[in-house]
Amino acid sequence: MNILLVVSENQGDGKTAISLTLAHQVANLGKKVTVIKPFGSKNELGDDSDLSVFASLVGSKPPEWPMELPESGLIDGRGKPYKALKDVKNExxxxxxxxxxxxxxxxSKMPQEEQVGIAEFxxxxxxAVIRHKHALKTKKIKQHLVSFGQNLSGVLINARTKYTSHEVQxxxxxxxxxxxxxVFGTIPEDRKxxxxxxxxxxxHLNGEYFLKINERSSELIENFLVGGWTMDDGSLYFSTKDNKAVITRGDRPDLQMSALNTKTACLIMTKGINxxxxxxxxxQEEGVSIVVVDKDTLNxxxxxDSLINxxxxxxxxxxxxxxxxxxxEVDSNSLLDAIGIAS
Incomplete structure (x- = not known):
């Protein structure tokens, strides 16, 4: 039975992203792989987005999972598993x-001792996935890592910023x-x-579609440009970025037309002006959605700013x-060997 637990000390460190991408990599080798999240907190159970992603990218999940973390925990005071964990192991x-x-x-909401107990059982x-932050010291995460003992295959450092590369290495x-x-490798922070x-x-902006291009509504926006904040020609300025949304007042058709002459995913018109x-x-001709928001451009x-969260x-x-x-960026051969997958 080849099971890999993906853990992190904090929520948002990138466990889901790493789990799914690792599964994708293993599947590309012709291996059969699945990703499962058997336990979750009440808040996590209310958000099934991870589960839908699991289903769409790497296959379906057992329909009865995840189950809520029992108040009594999964491991008793003597380190013995409760029935819920035994049932999970059987499945x-x-x-x-x-x-x-x-x-x-x-x-990550599961107590550390329970995570260790699950790995052993x-x-x-x-x-382990570590989201790197400036001045992060190993003493802060040492106990989290060493507590897994021989079960720990290694770590991936995630979201390393451009300016901390030297510090990390x-x-x-x-x-x-x-x-x-x-340490299998360090994954840099990436705009996409x-x-x-x-x-x-x-x-996120509580906006409304004035014009929605359905086939582009799932397109990723990597950049935001604000109309009117440059002295350059509008088309020249807007052409500096692709995969973008352009934000401008609703009463500036000159800027809007300049944006439409470049690769733009959507126009965001502020101050509630159509x-x-x-x-x-x-x-409509260019296939660019128009969104209207009540706030002004600055707000x-x-x-x-909080969209990243x-x-x-x-x-x-x-x-x-x-x-x-x-x-x-990662020593994939070493990682695959460590988790029992011949590359």
């Missing part, structure tokens, strides 16, 4: 018989290796992975991009 055993690898994502390998990784912890779809941006008929016609931009790993292009990054 995983059946699933593992049909797969070369079963990836199990463990909720399932005799599972463990891959010369300090953070060597400190982990001094603890005999294998932090992007949101047109629909998600509209929802576009003139000619702009609507051109947007709209401020609202977008709700970005999810829920798009095929994100899966493809993370796969590319893992191929280039």
């Amino acid at each position: 995983l055993t059946k699933i593992a018989q049909r797969h070369d690898l079963v990836i199990v994502e463990i909720s 399932l005799e599972a390998k463990v891959l 010369t300090s953070f990784i060597p400190e982990l290796e001094d603890l005999n912890i294998k 992975l932090l992007s949101a779809t047109v629909d998600q941006v509209v929802e 576009p003139i008929e000619y702009v609507e016609y051109e947007a 709209t931009m401020e609202s977008l 709700v970005a999810k790993f829920d798009h095929k292009l994100k899966l493809e991009r993370l796969h590319e990054l893992i191929q280039s």
Whole structure:
């Protein structure tokens, strides 16, 4: 039974993204793999987005999962498993018989001792995901990692910013290796992975579609440009970025037309002002959605600051991009060997 637990100390470190992309990589080798999230907190149970992503990208899940974490926990005071965990192991055993690898994502809300107990009871390998932050010290995460003992296969460092590359390579990784912890690689922060779809941006801004191009509503927006904040020619300015949304006042058809002459995913018109008929016609011809929001341009931009906090790993292009990054930045052969998959 080849089971890999994917764990992290904090929510949002990237467990789901890593789990799904690793499954994608293993499947490309002709292996049978599935991703499962058997337990969740009440809040996590109310949000089934992870489960729908699992289903769309790597196959369906057992319909009765995830189950809520029992108040009594999964492991008793003597380190013995309760019935809920025994039931999960029985089900995983059946699933593992049909797969070369079963990836199990463990909720970060689960107590550390329970995560360790689950790894031991399932005799599972463990891959830890660490979201790197500036000045992160190994002493802050040491206990989380070493507590898994021999079950820990190694770690992946995720979302390393451009300006911490030297710090990670010369300090953070060597400190982990001094603890005999294998570091498979470092995945840099990436704009596409932090992007949101047109629909998600509209929802985040509490906007309304004036014109919706349905076939582009799931297109990823990686850049936001504001009309009127440059002295350059509008078309020249707007052509500096692709995969973008352009934000401008609703009463600036000159800027809107300039944006429509470039590769634009949608126009966001502020102050609740609808576009003139000619702009609507051109947007329809170019296949560009028009969104109207009540806030002014400055407040709209401020609202977008928090968009990154709700970005999810829920798009095929994100899966493809993370796969590319893992191929280039991670020692994939060592990682696959460590989790029992011959590359």
